[in-house]
Amino acid sequence: MTLWNEGDAIADEAAPDGPIETRWERRKFSAKLVNPANRRKISVIVIGTGLAGGSAAATLAEAGYKVRSYCYQDSPRRAHSIAAQGGINAAKNYRNDGDSTYRLFYDTVKGGDFRARESNVYRLAEVSANIIDQCVAQGVPFAREYGGLLDNRSFGGTQVSRTFYARGQTGQQLLLGAYQAMERQIGLGNIEMFTRHEMLELVIVDGKARGVVVRDLVTGEISTDLADAVVLASGGYGNVFFLSTNAKGCNVTASWRAHRKGALFANPCYTQIHPTCIPESGSHQSKLTLMSESLRNDGRVWVPKVGNDKRTPGDIPEDERDYYLERIYPSFGNLVPRDIASRAAKNVCDEGRGVGPGGLGVYLDFADAIERLGQPAVEAKYGNLFEMYQRITGDDPYETPMRIYPAVHYTMGGLWVDYDLQSTIPGLFVVGEANFSDHGANRLGASALMQGLADGYFVLPYTLANYLASSSHDTIPADHEQVVAARRQVEERLEKLLSINGDRTVDSFHRELGHIMWEYCGMERTEEGLTKAIELIRGLREEFWTRVKVPGTGEQLNQNLEKAGRVADFFELGELMCIDALHRGESAGGHFRAESQTPDGEALRHDDEFSYVGAWEFTGTGQAPTLHKEQLEFEYVHPSTRSYK
């Protein structure tokens, strides 16, 4: 059976060519502007209020547009960006250690295993310094030195200190900055905020994105909202794995609804498995908790040299420990990029050298750091992370090493966008983790916050204006057939979910889907496993639509109905992820195909065959999707084998 078909190639036509250093400057200059007096007549819908959506909504409102923002949480301040711990990168070179825009660009392209677009990445590095300026002006309390200047630390995958941080709560502080800017605009009447609302469908009229269908999660009321453009800032899809470091509500529905209506979905198989998470403790587990990888700056990763060693860590002498990252990767040591650290942990556990219950864990040891820096210094840097670890596990990391294991953390794939962050549907823009744009096959630590804020504060406001200046703003009647049809689709789907009244809970299906994804589309993927996974997912999806039980009605707060809709979309996404992983017969970044590795077990890319973005077109549920390739050109950073040895 054909699992996919190949369609026409696509290209990013929005990026200027010529010298990379001036591309963004030239794009900004060529972008059309909207007269300030006209902006108040133009309305923009923003879905999601994380770093990308919050910063975009605030900035667009400040510019004078009428913004309507939606989030499923009870306040925009709770979007999952809030949980980001470690920091945000910026090429300030405050440490005088050789950092520059070009180096950040270089590190990001290389870290992404040469599967990202150079133009986008350069722009990201270019605006990174503005982000820090902006956040400091908002009062974000970054960590500082005694002289009053900003402190920096280093982070996985780089050899310079360019990461700005606010203890282990950088995401929280950055998000509160964006949230407060948003609330100011809400107070001024420039943003209309709809909390506890979920986007369930995109409205397309005359080929352009013109609105959304939303459900009020408190009353269950379905309504349509029409505007001049729609911005999706709805985050990543890591929850397809059920267990991940994402918040429980994170979902792919907004993106998936747009995908079903024509937006291409790029590189869905590129998922980041974060190396430093707290291991699973039992079948009740509802999510996994990340321990910031900044811990790897001072913590040393090790396992016993021999398998099945049941001694407590303190009883294992130094010469019987294997500090495997330092041994295999002497130049980067414990600071190798995430994908490499994760797979190395999996390998030692597969060898039977894992520690803790089930042998699925490795030690992250701070004994040396405490001896070298003193406990107060370690506490100042990582205090809240140590507390969090102790609270969850009951162990004290000042006394005994942490146990960590990889977990799904971030999704590099997402809706395909051009240099302007516009999807293949005109008027539909996608920002932050929801798009696929800047991280290639692997994201470097502290770069997600950078990308979310770059998109929202400094990129989208220009590129969206260009679209708005060149499109007409005719009013669409609420009874337009496309509007009515989109609303009807939503109502029918909800009715269907409520009427099945089967004998299995939504969570039981989600857990089972997650097991399939983790087993076959996780840290290591094979042709055989992926083929099997596709079969299993299809079977489970059919079972879901006949056996799921959703109690209650649609006219009330019904958290199971919300979950059911999200899980239904995860089934379709999961299948596409497996197809994408199957078609990409190479290893790159977070995507490791067992069939494509070097003799010493490292990822082996095939640039001749796979140096492209795989953008998928939806053709129907369970139907073979169509692959469109966007060839990647590397004019500046020439693809080489990533080596962190």
Added chain:
Amino acid sequence: MDIQVRVWRQAGPSDKGKMVTYDVKDISPDASFLEMLDVLNENLILSGDEPVAFDHDCREGICGACGMMINGVAHGPEKATTTCQLHMRHFNDGDTIDVEPWRAAPFPVIKDLVVNRGAFDRIIQAGGYITAPTGTAPEAHSTPVPKPDADLAFEAATCIGCGACVAACPNGSSMLFTAAKVAHLGLMPQGQPERATRVIDMLEAQDDAGFGGCTNMGECTTVCPKGIPLTLIGRLNADYRKSVRGN
């Protein structure tokens, strides 16, 4: 562990509501409190009942979505812990645990344990920000901030807006929440131009939302999952006095 929970069930804002008792069996001590409720809900669904509605999201103690009165204490018995980070190992086999929503007039119950905390957003709207439109910012190092100020500002800024302070306060006051934001922004040089109006506007919004007055009971800081110190309320009062009296 086998436990019994007595949970507040309320179908909607206008429903009267009541405590309902459920048995939850075979819970791992390593499960979180919310995971225990997940297990209860799975059982309720399969037996044809409606599951208990409760707010939650990140489940790592930072989003501020979760929160419930557990045996009469906001976020339960552990100090400096959100409900999602409370683990069943802190209870005993055979315990009966009371679970109720935040009780405060400005936080009306939506359903079961879910309340509307929109009033907090309105307090921030009134002045909990520094006006700095995107694009205008000077070079970050042009404004050094003494480390002790930056550290205290950070400590105040760690508030997660969960509402436990209000739920614990006999007066239903949101003073600790407001004071945390006033202190965070007031400690930064960037926050000085709006310092005087900020405190007045935020206090007015707090009163308008129907929160009670602060009488220095200190229950708020006792239950605060982030340990926001009571002294910040003193700072707020000093700011307020300066703003209205000029000294």
